[in-house]
Amino acid sequence: MLSKILALAALLGPAAAQVVGKETTETHPKMTWQKCSASGSCSSVSGEVTIDSNWRWVHDKDGYTNCYSGNEWNSTICNDDKTCASNCAVDGANYSGTYGASTSGNALTLKFITEGEYSTNIGSRLYLMAGADKYQMFTLLGNEFTFDVDTSKLGCGLNGALYFVSMDEDARYGTGYCDAQCPRDLKFINGEANAVGWKESSNDQNAGVGQYGSCCTEMDVWEANSISTAYTPHPCTTVGQHRCEGDACGGTYSATRYAGIKDFYGPGMTVDTNKKFTVVTQFIKGSNGQLADIKRFYVQNGKVIENPESTIEGNSGNSITEEFCKTQKTAFNDQDTFNDKGGMAQFSKGVAAPMVLVMSLWDDHYSNMLWLDSTYPTDASPDEPGKGRGTCDTSSGVPSDIEESQASSQVIYSNIKFGPIGSTFKQP
Numbered sequence: 001m002l003s004k005i006l007a008l009a010a011l012l013g014p015a016a017a018q019v020v021g022k023e024t025t026e027t028h029p030k031m032t033w034q035k036c037s038a039s040g041s042c043s044s045v046s047g048e049v050t051i052d053s054n055w056r057w058v059h060d061k062d063g064y065t066n067c068y069s070g071n072e073w074n075s076t077i078c079n080d081d082k083t084c085a086s087n088c089a090v091d092g093a094n095y096s097g098t099y100g101a102s103t104s105g106n107a108l109t110l111k112f113i114t115e116g117e118y119s120t121n122i123g124s125r126l127y128l129m130a131g132a133d134k135y136q137m138f139t140l141l142g143n144e145f146t147f148d149v150d151t152s153k154l155g156c157g158l159n160g161a162l163y164f165v166s167m168d169e170d171a172r173y174g175t176g177y178c179d180a181q182c183p184r185d186l187k188f189i190n191g192e193a194n195a196v197g198w199k200e201s202s203n204d205q206n207a208g209v210g211q212y213g214s215c216c217t218e219m220d221v222w223e224a225n226s227i228s229t230a231y232t233p234h235p236c237t238t239v240g241q242h243r244c245e246g247d248a249c250g251g252t253y254s255a256t257r258y259a260g261i262k263d264f265y266g267p268g269m270t271v272d273t274n275k276k277f278t279v280v281t282q283f284i285k286g287s288n289g290q291l292a293d294i295k296r297f298y299v300q301n302g303k304v305i306e307n308p309e310s311t312i313e314g315n316s317g318n319s320i321t322e323e324f325c326k327t328q329k330t331a332f333n334d335q336d337t338f339n340d341k342g343g344m345a346q347f348s349k350g351v352a353a354p355m356v357l358v359m360s361l362w363d364d365h366y367s368n369m370l371w372l373d374s375t376y377p378t379d380a381s382p383d384e385p386g387k388g389r390g391t392c393d394t395s396s397g398v399p400s401d402i403e404e405s406q407a408s409s410q411v412i413y414s415n416i417k418f419g420p421i422g423s424t425f426k427q428p
């Protein structure tokens with residue numbers, strides 16, 4: 001038994017002392033995507049996806065006792081983070097049955113609520129892999145990332161998010177997550193549990209906050225439902241993943257994100273969210289070799305749609321440049337967290353290095369997703385620059401409501417293409 005466990009531990013990667021469970025065989029759903037070349041020709045790549053370890057069953061490695069259940073750790077097994085990681089197994093996933101995640105050809109469907117055999121699952125976070133044991137790595141700088149999305153079944157309060165983070169490459173069971181908010185709700189970080197000092201959430205029966213967080217650069221290519229969308233670069237003081245502790249991890253869910261113009265994106269609008277559409281994001285390199293511009297196009301019904309010009313006074317433009325970020329912070333009268341963390345120069349280092357593709361669906365126990373799709377802060381006037389982000393009511397998006405009323409929500413990501421600028425779609 002022991003030798004079996006040691007052999008399995010190797011599958012989690014060299015840095016990890018974690019153990020793999022054997023109750024459910026881990027079979028990654030397969031998903032193809034396309035790698036495009038400067039000439040414009042694309043070839044199909046056979047990929048697969050893995051679900052983040054936070055969603056997985058964690059149990060006593062020799063039995064069935066939960067190490068973590070609901071939002072609590074078993075303090076007998078997990079009274080020490082290192083021992084906990086070596087005594088608890090992270091198990092394989094029943095992707096569609098337990099988590100509502102399934103693939104077909106080049107498409108990934110994530111369902112919001114899934115009533116499984118043993119539990120009710122809420123949302124998910126998956127990573128694209130290159131083979132069974134390594135994440136697929138993408139170097140965004142100088143390249144273009146394109147995908148199709150169907151947000152028609154995502155209402156107020158939901159967020160179908162596709163983004164990149166500077167995670168390490170090795171991990172088969174979806175370990176190693178990090179992002180620029182330095183999340184502290186992770187059960188394992190750097191191969192150790194995050195059990196000591198864990199505080200259960202007061203309004204989320206499946207989550208809590210540990211002593212440690214996991215930080216890295218994050219490029220939010222896509223955060224959206226059928227009402228609002230945002231794309232946001234988040235630099236981090238260090239480019240790659242690092243573990244932070246306590247308050248030094250910083251504020252978790254900052255409010256400094258924006259949607260904006262209200263007649264462009266939505267059901268029946270210029271980008272019609274009743275139907276599938278294509279999202280193109282270009283990471284354009286400047287003459288100094290650094291990231292100069294993050295440009296967005298949409299394609300729907302064969303028509304290329306440019307991102308609309310900002311209507312905010314003193315903050316013109318339709319793409320993310322250093323200047324745009326600077327003037328937006330001034331126009332919105334916000335703390336400049338972008339430049340506080342190193343701005344475009346620091347963010348450029350992130351996208352110049354390989355990153356992991358994350359595809360997720362979530363609801364928001366901190367602020368009901370109002371920062372994305374409503375007026376936020378809720379006591380501001382929606383006409384104030386940066387406050388009116390979408391047309392959802394300020395009372396919408398409460399997880400306990402939408403987990404019942406919008407249980408059948410889902411997002412579909414498909415037709416991923418990646419290559420040099422201009423290679424993944426016909427630019428006008």
Ligand SMILES: *[C@@H]1O[C@H](CO)[C@@H](O)[C@H](O)[C@H]1NC(C)=O
Binds near residue numbers: 060065076
């Ligand atoms: C915690 O783990 C111990 C040791 O395996 C076990 O005896 C106990 O029943 C567990 N507690 C719960 C609540 O599962």
Ligand SMILES: *[C@@H]1O[C@H](CO)[C@@H](O)[C@H](O)[C@H]1NC(C)=O
Binds near residue numbers: 094096097098116
């Ligand atoms: C996956 O879950 C579904 C639904 O609960 C169940 O019917 C199926 O047998 C499970 N598959 C495996 C391999 O456990």
